[in-house]
Amino acid sequence: MKRQRSIGRRSALALVLGLSLGGSLLAAPAVADGLRAPQVKWGACPEDVVAEAAPIELQCATVSVPVDYADPGSARIDLMISRLASTNPEKRRGTLMLNPGGPGGSGLALPALLATQGLPDGVRDGYDLIGMDTRGIGRSGRIGCGFTPEGPYTANIPPYAADDAAVTAQAKVAEQVAQQCARNDRKGLLRHLTTANTARDLDRIRAALGEEKTSYLGYSYGTALGAAYASMFPERSDRIVLDSNVGDTHLDPDGMRRYALGMEQSFPDFAKWAAARHDSYGLGRTPAQVRRNYLAFAKRLDKSPVAGFDGSLFRTYTFANLFKKKQYPKLAQQWQALADGDGTAVRRLLPKSTAPAEVPSSFDNSLSVFLAVTCNDIEWPEKVGTYRRAVAQDRKRYPLLGAATANITPCAYWPHAPAEPPVAVNDDGPRNVLLVQNQRDVATPHRGGKMLRQKFADRSRLLSVDDTGHGAYVLGDNPCALNTTTRYLVEGKMPGKDKLCRAG
Template sequence: MTVVIGLVGSLATAPAAAAGGRTGQVEWGACPAPIAAAAPTVQCGTVTVPLDYRDPGGTQIDLMVSRIPSTDPEKRRGVLLLNPGGPGGSALTMPHDLVGLGVPASVTDAYDLIGMDPRGVGYSARIDCGFTDEQGYPGNVPPWAEDDAAVLKQAAAARAVAEQCAAHDTGGRMAHISTANTARDLDRIRAALGEQKASFFGLSYGSALGAAYASMFPDTTDRVIIDSNVGDTALTRAGLRRFGLGLEQAFPGFARWAAARHTSYGLGRTPRQVRATYFALAERLDEQPLPWMDGRLFRLATFASLYRESDYPVLARAWQQVKDSGAAPAGPQPAAAPSPYSNFFSAFLAVTCNDSEWPSNVGVYRRSVAEDRVKYPMFGAASANINPCAFWSLGPTEPQVAVNDDGPANVLILQNRRDAATPLWGGQIIRAKFAHRSRLVTVDENQHGVYVFDDNPCALDIGTAWLVDGVLPPDTTCAASTRSGLNLDREGEQRRAETLRKRPLGTVTTN
C-alpha cells in the first residue's frame, strides 16, 4: 500500500516560456523528458558545485535547476528560489506548479521562478539506499507502535535500514546531503544566475531550508517566505514528534465535517463520535487487517488526508469502506522491484539524519512512545517511534545551522492555525528565534500550505505585497476565508485538488 502526501502538483495551463538563452553561467534548454511532460513551461540547466564545501577544489557535482523567466522584463526585480518540502522533494516542476495554482501575475512579472533538484535528489547527484517494494519500508514516518515490543521490533528494522544505506553509499555522497550544504548550493545558484541577491519561497521542510539559507547568507538573501514551518533549520526529532500534536489539532475540522454528513457516511452524529470511530476502526484493523488496509496504514492515511480539506470526502469514503468490510486474509506480497520512492526515502534520511543529532539509545524512544501515546493518542506513538537516524553512521558531519537573527528584517513566516504536519507551534518557535528579522502571519485555516495553497485572500495579499512591493507587515492574524477548502465551486476545487495531489512531498509505504 502507498500513501502519497503531496503539496505541489502540475498543470499544463500556463503560457510557454521563451526557449533557450543564458542567465549568468547557466545555459538554459530543454528539460529531461519526465520533467518536460509534467511541466512543459519550464526550462532546465545545470550549476556545478563542490560535493564537500570544505574541499572546494575536490569532487564536483552538477545540480539541475529550472526556471520560468519573468513575464515582464521591465518589472523584473530578480529571482525567486523555490523548495516544496520533503526533505527529498524535487522543485524542478515547481515554477510551473505555482503558475497552475494561480500565483499572481505581479509575482511572475517581478521574478524568474527558479526550481531545482536539491543535491541527492533526482537529476542532482542522485543517492539511493536501494529500497524495494517487497521491503515495505514505511518511509518518512515510523510505523505505529501499539506497545513497547513494537518499538523494539522497529529498532531492529531501523538499524537494518541505516546499514543498508551505508552499504549503498559507494560514491561517498550521503554524508554531504544536508540542509547546510543545500543552502550553500542555493547561494551558488544565485551567483551562477548573475544575481547580487535572491529571494526564496519554501514550505514544510522548505521552511527549514529557508531558515538555514537566511541564517547562513543574510547579506545575499532578499525577500524570504517560509511557509508551514517545522520550527527550526532542520527537521529534527522534536519536529517529527510534533506530527502527533498536528493530527490532534487538525482532526476536529474533519470530525465536524463528517458529523454534519452522518446520514451519508455513518461515521458519527457528533465530532466526539467520529473520534471514537477512528479509534474503533484503527484497533479493529490492528487485530483484523484487510488486504488493502491495516491499523498502521489507517492512521497514516488519516494523517495524510488532513493536509487538505478537499480530501475529506475521500477520507470519509475510505473510513466507510473499512467500517463496512469484514475481516479477510492478507493479499499477495509485492514483488522485489525497486521502489519508485527509493530516491525520495534515501534523500529524506540523508538530510534528516545528517542535519542534527538523534539519540542512539533505544530506551529514549521507548519512553517517548509511551509518553506520546498518552499525550497524542491518535498518532503520537508513530511519530515518536525510532527511525534509522538513531543508527546513522554517515553524519552529522557538521553542527546544525544556528538561526542567525543578526541581519535584515526580511523573513515572512506564514502559518495555518491547524496543520497536521506543521502545527502552529512551529511557526511560533521560528518567530521567536528570528526575533528581529521576521514577522508571523497566523492564518485561521485547516490545511498544510498557506501562500497560494490556501484560498485565503488575506494571506495571499500579504505574501504578494512582500514579494512584489517589499511590504513586511507587523505580526498579523488572517481570519478564515469564506471561500476556503470545500466552499470553492466543485469544478475549481477538483482542478485544485488534482494539482496539489500529483507531486509527492512526503511519501510513505507499507505492506
C-alpha cells in the first residue's frame, strides 16, 4: 500500500515540476570583480542529453562560476550549458537563454524540446538557443537530500490537511526533512542555491559567450529567475519573455497558496470537458456536478483509500493533471478507476518504478533544489500556528486544494537563514519585459502576471491569453499568443499596451 502511494506521489511531482545571515546585495556583488570570464568550448553533450534531444543535435560546454559570489576566490562549480546554434548568420542577433521552471528542472534539452514543439524559424534563425542545468541541478554541482520513494516527503506540495492535527503531524515531517537536507549537504553548496546567485550565473554565462546582452525565455519559476536577471542587470538584458508568472523573483507562502487559487480557476475547464463526456467517464452530467462529485470523492478517499490513493494524493494528482488539456483523459480514467474501486486499473495507470527504496529517487535532485532555492530566497514563518490559520482559511476559500498548499513546509525549519534580501523587481530600465499569461493556469494563476506587470511598471507589457493550462508560448495553441511573442523576439515589437489574446 505504501509503495503504491509513493509511486502516485512521484507521478504527481513529475507533472508539477515541468523555486546564514550576514550577506547582502552589497556584500555579494552582481558580478564578481576581477574575474575573467572563461571562453566556452563547445563539444558533444552527455549521452542522456543526446537521447532526450534526439533527433535535434545539441552542443554542450561548461562555464565555471564561484559557489559564493561574496567570496569569489572560494570554491567553484562548473555549470553545464547546451546550444542549438542559429544556422543563419545574417539573421542572428544574439543568444536566447532558456529556463523550464522548477526551481529544479533540467534545461539542457530544452532548446531541442521547443524546436520540436514548433518554435518558429524566425526565433531559431535569430538566436543561439542556450539551455542549461542551473546550479545544483544535474551536471551543475548536483545536490540531493536523499529522498526515496518510501520516504515521507515526495512532493513539493504538502499533503492536504483535514484538520489542525494534520498540520501538526506535517510539521514533524517538515522538520525531519530540513534536518535530512542539512545532513546530506556534504559539499556545503545547499545554502548558495538562490535565485539571486543563479541570476549572477546567467550573467557569467552571457560574458563567457562573448555577448554584451542576452535575451531570455523562462517558464513558471523561470519567470522569477528572469525577473531577477532583468532587475539585477537591466542594461545587459535584451528581449525578455516571462511565461506563466510566479508574480515575483521568488516563491513565498503567498505564492504557494496561489496554487490553490489556480486550481479553483482551472478546474472548471476540466469539469466542462468531463461533463460533456459523462456517458464515457461518469464523473457528472454538469460542470457543477463534476465539482460536487470531486469534493465528495476526495473526502471518501480520506477515509477509504484505494490502491494507496487517499484523498490527499487524489487532490494533488488532479492538480498535476490540470497542467495541460491533453492530460484530461488520463485524469478521467484514474478518477473512474478509483470510483470503481479497481485497484488493478489504478496501478496500471501509474508509472512503473524498479528502483530500490533505499536508492535516492529520480525526483531527489529536483525536489532538493526546489527546497533549497525556495527556502534560501526568503524567510518563512516558523510558528506552526501561522500555518494552521492559513490552512483553515484556505480550506474554506479554496476547497479543491487549499488545505494542502497552505500547509507547513520544510522552509519553516530550514538550517540556513537567507544570506541576502530577495531580489527587488527593478522598474528602472529598458521597456523589454513581455509577460505572457494564460488566464486560467493551475500552477501560476493570472494574478501572478498582473503582479509582475505592476512591479515592472512601464518596463513591461502583459499579454493575457484566454486559455487554460501551464505555458502559453509554443507550449500552448493560441495563435495570437504565438504570433505576438514571436514578433517581439524576432522584430522587437512590444505591444503598445497590455493585450488580450482571445480563445483561438
